Amino acid sequence: MISVGIVGGTGYTGVELLRLLLRHSQVQVSILTSRTEAGKRVADMFPSLRGHTDLKFSDLDLDQLKQCDVVFFATPHGVAMQHAEDLVAAGTKVIDLAADFRLQDLAQFEKWYGMQHHCPTVLKESVYGLTELNREKIKQANVIGNPGCYPTTVQLGLAPLLKNRLINTQSIIVDAKSGVSGAGRKASLGMIYSENADNFKAYSVAGHRHHPEIVEALENISGQKGQFDQLIFVPHLVPMIRGMLSTIYVDLTELGQQTDLQALYESFYQNERFVDVMPANSSPETRSVRGANELRIAIHQPQPNKLIVLVAQDNLVKGAAGQAVQNMNLMFGFDEATGLEGIGLLP
Amino acid sequence: MISVGIVGGTGYTGVELLRLLLRHSQVQVSILTSRTEAGKRVADMFPSLRGHTDLKFSDLDLDQLKQCDVVFFATPHGVAMQHAEDLVAAGTKVIDLAADFRLQDLAQFEKWYGMQHHCPTVLKESVYGLTELNREKIKQANVIGNPGCYPTTVQLGLAPLLKNRLINTQSIIVDAKSGVSGAGRKASLGMIYSENADNFKAYSVAGHRHHPEIVEALENISGQKGQFDQLIFVPHLVPMIRGMLSTIYVDLTELGQQTDLQALYESFYQNERFVDVMPANSSPETRSVRGANELRIAIHQPQPNKLIVLVAQDNLVKGAAGQAVQNMNLMFGFDEATGLEGIGLLP
Amino acid sequence: MISVGIVGGTGYTGVELLRLLLRHSQVQVSILTSRTEAGKRVADMFPSLRGHTDLKFSDLDLDQLKQCDVVFFATPHGVAMQHAEDLVAAGTKVIDLAADFRLQDLAQFEKWYGMQHHCPTVLKESVYGLTELNREKIKQANVIGNPGCYPTTVQLGLAPLLKNRLINTQSIIVDAKSGVSGAGRKASLGMIYSENADNFKAYSVAGHRHHPEIVEALENISGQKGQFDQLIFVPHLVPMIRGMLSTIYVDLTELGQQTDLQALYESFYQNERFVDVMPANSSPETRSVRGANELRIAIHQPQPNKLIVLVAQDNLVKGAAGQAVQNMNLMFGFDEATGLEGIGLLP
Amino acid sequence: MISVGIVGGTGYTGVELLRLLLRHSQVQVSILTSRTEAGKRVADMFPSLRGHTDLKFSDLDLDQLKQCDVVFFATPHGVAMQHAEDLVAAGTKVIDLAADFRLQDLAQFEKWYGMQHHCPTVLKESVYGLTELNREKIKQANVIGNPGCYPTTVQLGLAPLLKNRLINTQSIIVDAKSGVSGAGRKASLGMIYSENADNFKAYSVAGHRHHPEIVEALENISGQKGQFDQLIFVPHLVPMIRGMLSTIYVDLTELGQQTDLQALYESFYQNERFVDVMPANSSPETRSVRGANELRIAIHQPQPNKLIVLVAQDNLVKGAAGQAVQNMNLMFGFDEATGLEGIGLLP
Numbered sequence A, B, C, D: 001m002i003s004v005g006i007v008g009g010t011g012y013t014g015v016e017l018l019r020l021l022l023r024h025s026q027v028q029v030s031i032l033t034s035r036t037e038a039g040k041r042v043a044d045m046f047p048s049l050r051g052h053t054d055l056k057f058s059d060l061d062l063d064q065l066k067q068c069d070v071v072f073f074a075t076p077h078g079v080a081m082q083h084a085e086d087l088v089a090a091g092t093k094v095i096d097l098a099a100d101f102r103l104q105d106l107a108q109f110e111k112w113y114g115m116q117h118h119c120p121t122v123l124k125e126s127v128y129g130l131t132e133l134n135r136e137k138i139k140q141a142n143v144i145g146n147p148g149c150y151p152t153t154v155q156l157g158l159a160p161l162l163k164n165r166l167i168n169t170q171s172i173i174v175d176a177k178s179g180v181s182g183a184g185r186k187a188s189l190g191m192i193y194s195e196n197a198d199n200f201k202a203y204s205v206a207g208h209r210h211h212p213e214i215v216e217a218l219e220n221i222s223g224q225k226g227q228f229d230q231l232i233f234v235p236h237l238v239p240m241i242r243g244m245l246s247t248i249y250v251d252l253t254e255l256g257q258q259t260d261l262q263a264l265y266e267s268f269y270q271n272e273r274f275v276d277v278m279p280a281n282s283s284p285e286t287r288s289v290r291g292a293n294e295l296r297i298a299i300h301q302p303q304p305n306k307l308i309v310l311v312a313q314d315n316l317v318k319g320a321a322g323q324a325v326q327n328m329n330l331m332f333g334f335d336e337a338t339g340l341e342g343i344g345l346l347p
Helices: A012-021 A080-089 A106-113 A120-125 A135-140 A149-163 A210-222 A254-258 A261-268 A317-331 B012-021 B062-066 B080-089 B106-113 B120-125 B135-140 B149-163 B210-222 B254-258 B261-268 B317-331 C012-021 C062-066 C080-089 C106-113 C120-125 C135-140 C149-163 C210-222 C254-258 C261-268 C317-331 D012-021 D062-066 D080-089 D106-113 D120-125 D135-140 D149-163 D210-222 D254-258 D261-268 D317-331
Strands: A002-007 A027-033 A070-073 A093-096 A143-145 A173-179 A232-238 A244-251 A275-277 A295-303 A306-313 B002-007 B027-033 B070-073 B093-096 B143-145 B173-179 B232-238 B244-251 B275-277 B295-303 B306-313 C002-007 C027-033 C070-073 C093-096 C143-145 C173-179 C232-238 C244-251 C275-277 C295-303 C306-313 D002-007 D027-033 D070-073 D093-096 D143-145 D173-179 D232-238 D244-251 D275-277 D295-303 D306-313
Touching: A002 A012, A012 A027, A012 A317, A070 A080, A070 A317, A080 A093, A080 A120, A093 A317, A106 A210, A135 A317, A143 A317, A149 A173, A149 A210, A149 A232, A149 A244, A149 A261, A149 A295, A149 A306, A149 A317, A173 D173, A173 D244, A210 A232, A232 D244, A232 D306, A244 D173, A244 D232, A261 A275, A261 A295, A306 A317, A306 D232, B002 B012, B002 B062, B012 B027, B012 B317, B027 B062, B062 B080, B070 B080, B070 B317, B080 B093, B080 B120, B093 B317, B106 B210, B135 B317, B143 B317, B149 B173, B149 B210, B149 B232, B149 B244, B149 B261, B149 B295, B149 B306, B149 B317, B173 C173, B173 C244, B210 B232, B232 C244, B232 C306, B244 C173, B244 C232, B261 B275, B261 B295, B306 B317, B306 C232, C002 C012, C002 C062, C012 C027, C012 C317, C027 C062, C062 C080, C070 C080, C070 C317, C080 C093, C080 C120, C093 C317, C106 C210, C135 C317, C143 C317, C149 C173, C149 C210, C149 C232, C149 C244, C149 C261, C149 C295, C149 C306, C149 C317, C210 C232, C261 C275, C261 C295, C306 C317, D002 D012, D002 D062, D012 D027, D012 D317, D027 D062, D062 D080, D070 D080, D070 D317, D080 D093, D080 D120, D093 D317, D106 D210, D135 D317, D143 D317, D149 D173, D149 D210, D149 D232, D149 D244, D149 D261, D149 D295, D149 D306, D149 D317, D210 D232, D261 D275, D261 D295, D306 D317
Parallel strands: A002 A027, A002 A070, A070 A093, A093 A143, A173 A232, A275 A295, B002 B027, B002 B070, B070 B093, B093 B143, B173 B232, B275 B295, C002 C027, C002 C070, C070 C093, C093 C143, C173 C232, C275 C295, D002 D027, D002 D070, D070 D093, D093 D143, D173 D232, D275 D295
Antiparallel strands: A173 A244, A244 A306, A295 A306, B173 B244, B244 B306, B295 B306, C173 C244, C244 C306, C295 C306, D173 D244, D244 D306, D295 D306
16 A cells, blocks of 8 residues: 555546546555645545545645655646655655656757756656556656657557558658547636537647657657657547547558558557557547546558558546556556556446 | 627627628628727637628727617626617617616616616616517617526516416426526636536526526516516536527416417417427427527426426527527617528538 | 346446446356347447457347346346246346336336236336335345336435425426436437437427336335326436436425425435435536446525425436446345446546 | 429438528429428428428429429439439439439449449539539539538648649548538437447548549549549548548648648639638638538648648538539529528537
């Protein structure tokens, strides 16, 4: 039994962490902080938690957080990096669900997030928490940069190809679609119901913060630095709460064309409990992973030299809180699936 | 051809007024004001208007507004009452889509809207714009208080009964349901997509601003002051953009039980182009009036002394902007249906 | 560890049962039958189950079912009653999620379901599975008629009042709203997406099958036979997948008016893990119970003699599959909450 | 004033045609046929039409149809081709909203639609009704094959590039997204509400009937036969009723890279009332065209040699019934915008 703190529990990733951790057999959620709601019972804000916890929001108190074995940051970008060094020094592990520890390239971080990085030393030692790809490092890590939702789909969708150098790295197109919860729980005109329901659009076509994260991650997976400059990434907004589907278009190399790709994917992920390679010509639906820490992949080869990779996940689970818990499980030696066995809600 | 001004064009009733008035054969929209968006093209804010108008938002300039034949206020409560007197003095008619001229009872206005009334004299001369019930007065009016959306359904749903004293006035229950656009276009947490989609709830059970408006209106229709104190009105929020359905439960008097109520309703509304009495045992759907200035009624008599009245409308059209245009048509001697002939979008 | 069979696993209650039972620590789902899909893997039909089970649909084989400790019928009305007698004789318990064992009144059953009852003797011995109200009988039962979704909300919403004779039984109005999944998984025009999205309507106003079930149940709860003839029940269809809210209007007796009703409700349900009495003037949202076996109640007293009871649940969980599992837990001596501890998805 | 017949008025394109034609100043809808609903008032099936028409469905009677000036076929594929020859011989023009007159390649038609073509001679003389690109031919046509919804977006999205040979024709990727109404009004499991709401998926990845139509059309626009074999087209299903967005990825030729593409698009469509080229870096939303016969385009150039073309329309209007009316207007010498001036519903 470990003691867990959550900093920033009023957003969707915060309440999703609570949904998972309050049912996790090996943890006790001890602290839940909020700048604005200190003193309020979390169940009064999120009525789904009524009867499941008496936790109250508290102000962020670093000394208290240091008593925890691990602290999750479900905060805006820039918060975790202010406290990570102190926490690690006190022996407390850190899992940041924001972007502070995702990008190793400081210039990219400053460009896309509009702030200087506060603790580049900790950043260097931090581990990027794409569980399936960095498992061994995660087990040893003190600080985890939990991946963005879009980057998770792209990395797991392309890893089998990149590890085996089967595609042209400079012609990747990611046409991605997300439910609205991905934008967080914020009062803004663009997010209100009547602006999003019964509507579909692309957004951030000129540049999305997950773009540099995807590029850096694909470089690391493939070991091919500087070979993903031409990546095209267009996110779209779907009138649904949860769910994300990335449709990825790649050009196969000669070797790629000679490879049995379905077999490759199945083999690559055969021991992964949370990555499901569907039969050839399937179409993963986001509702098949609603609420579950699962990611489904299907591939289509419309022409000998073209591959379409479809990747579905719940943006709040495998794309955020679920993967964070999966990482925590590794860091503390629990079974990787502890607390993550739930089956998705379909319908 | 008359000249029209719209004060407050950045909300949903504002853009809905524009949708209707830009296609109205007898009007020219000359002025569109916004406190926050002056100088901006309205089509840049509402892309559905691209190609349909070059109008720009301007600051509110009373002298300019006085050049208009009529000014619509699609503003928060409390704005129209600051300008109505000056406009009327200049010969400009006023149609307020907010609540400033809905309640004759000043105490009720102050209680529910939290402000003193600024021009009680104008209020006294203003006309409540429930078109079908106040047609003759509306034709002569200088200032119209355009009804709230919920009150429109209740009044038209109960008028045939009240005019003929067929129900117990003290046991009326209105269980009303509205799409989310009824709450307006505001950045607030409670209105964001992920808080409303795939969800249903009651709200303002302890008291909604439309309650006193309904009571006063029913008193006026029936001529029975003080006989509606026991009215119960519970609004609910439906995960849809537009649409409103009120399910109204009433107890029939002896006379009511002896009356052919279906025939009464059909006769009462036989000359009304925008009120549709459906066959007995029908169930009006909100989508049947999506975008149309129509209101459909169906009645059910589950027991000899009980009547259920179902009333459907588009809250933004017959419940707001459409009825405002209908009133304008009357005030200027146009055919009442001018600009309102559009058929609803189904699906 | 008990062995479980599910007859009719291709509907929404079937897949919901699987979602719950595949994670239940005390059961093994051994058999899953389908008339139309025998031989197919259930995970091929419901991709949310991929990786969670290898079960295949089989033809209904009574001898195999008799090997089970309990058989759930998630079938159309009329199937369970054909097999219940044989199963019970073989020592297999039966939980029917359809209507075969809900109504003790055979005439009502035949009137509303259009078929003769096949085993009135078993019916007489069967127990109505409203867990919180019939717990002791359920523990001893061999056959359970699992309640309808609407009746569950009405019974739990009114039980504290009825048990204490605090309301007029002849003026109850139930204005109920359900998500679309309540209509099941059937190919019919009326259920397709574009007919239901962004739409709201009442349905079955002239009479719904749950009406006689509600009446009979309220009679049993109150011990007042024949005192609920005037019940009004109007169901509505909400454009959401899961979720149900009943808004119940009642007239308080003198005694009711003198009672602290909030305290009564809290006391009545204080030991119930799945019934949550919210603070006075709350508004339960359906999303607060999405996917959870919970039911939330809030009461409002707008006038001394009037009470409004708001009741929310997930129609597929506490309104169907969840309550069925809750009953199974009682029947086999498991902790009542086994397999039902999941927290709802919010958002 | 011309006389119009509609064959097959019970689907979504049928009711959408009625919505437009009943308000069209130059036409009288005389006949509306249905195999299954003969004798029924169309307003009883589609309550949005109550008060707008007394039309009843009738059986298909060829002699009656021959009295019409034009007959629209809003039928399944294969119906129009059985009657087109007779109608044309009688001087009646034909506009088919199904696929019978879309593909000139008979082999492709038979492959994708599973039937032999019944009147290849008429097909040869028919005109493909993409209004903006074939205007002069449409004016002279007797038979129009009205384009599919997806093909309309791709053609108008790429025409400026193809006419000027600015892109590589063999690397076009169309990632398209449609609302559910595009699948028609049919009772099928895959289309029911709970299977589509809060869900997103690709479909027909292995091949969609609009694929050959797109290829043939792009060949015709560009004059480059056989140069579009490598086209990739992946349709997706969005949980919304109406609306379609195509995200098109193309590689620019040298010439393309040297061209001011924004200026090109604006110039290409400058006289088109129904095609709106948005400012650079815009993002067209489907709700901006809800119910309107409009199509909005925006282009993005993420790299010198890459262009992203975003195209939004209402699949039932510019993608079906609206374009059909636009074609009719041309064929009869009416102003092209007659009956199509309506502004979209936003919200």
